[in-house]
Amino acid sequence: MIKISTSQGLEFVQQHGQSILDASIAAGYPILHSCRSGRCGLCKAKLVAGDTQCYRREALPAALSQGSWILTCSRSALSDVQLDLASGQPMRMAKAVKLPCVIRQLADHGPDGLLVSLQLPLVCRTRYQPGQRLCVLSAAGVSGTYQVAAVLPEQRQIQLRLARHSDSALQHYWFTEAKVDDVLSVLGPLAVPDDAAGAD
Ligand code: FES
Structure with a gap:
């Protein structure tokens, strides 16, 4: 079981085979998203620590593609991971x-x-x-x-x-x-x- 934490104070676990986004949805703290297929960019986050694996093409905006940004719908964590959610994501989400x-x-x-x-x-x-x-x-x-x-x-x-x-x-x-x-x-x-x- 892998732990995902964010600079905004969220913590949830990722089960085997889940994307980071799916893990956040399952935990009731859904990261903002729309397409769930690596195209809209809404689920983006900055990888602060840990390793992730990309399993589909990520259509990151050019301005973000050189940094440590990831699309959480297109990646699984390989180790405990810390993320900084994108600007526009809430500082701390209420339990959905x-x-x-x-x-x-x-x-x-x-x-x-x-x-x-x-x-x-x-x-x-x-x-x-x-x-x-x-x-x-x-x-x-x-x-x-x-x-x-x-x-x-x-x-x-x-x-x-x-x-x-x-x-x-x-x-x-x-x-x-x-x-x-x-x-x-x-x-x-x-x-x-x-x-x-x-x-x-
Ligand atoms: S939800 Fe659209 S890119 Fe991840």
Whole structure:
């Protein structure tokens, strides 16, 4: 078992075969992410100490590719590791809660957008607010990170605005397979990075 710690005060363990990002999600302290495939750069972190192994191509911005930056979705730790999370990552994330949810509405939102309403369970103490981010997990285990567009507290619903061309592992599901009454999971709330985009 390998220990991952961050300069921001997080500590979690990585099991055999996990990426660093997957280990953070499993621990309930998800590092901010979106595509989970080494393309969007949102999960980047600076390697302060320890060894890691890259198992897929990392599309790091040119300005970062010469330093000790890594993409946590594309690497596993080989030893205990210390990371400095990228600017925009929260200083210390609140423990995220994983809840089941049901798709209540799927509506077109402009020419290339989709408005998704997710129903949270009746017994739900988690209070989401517009602008917070959360991780949505499909039944097949594919996930994506999204910003909460609106909250309907009376109906216990949260709404997400999705763009067809965004770089998310869940895109295929949302635009070709998703239907009302599908059961998903949400993990959050996650902290909001300073430079978060409006819609995913
Ligand atoms: S590059 Fe890691 S989540 Fe996108």
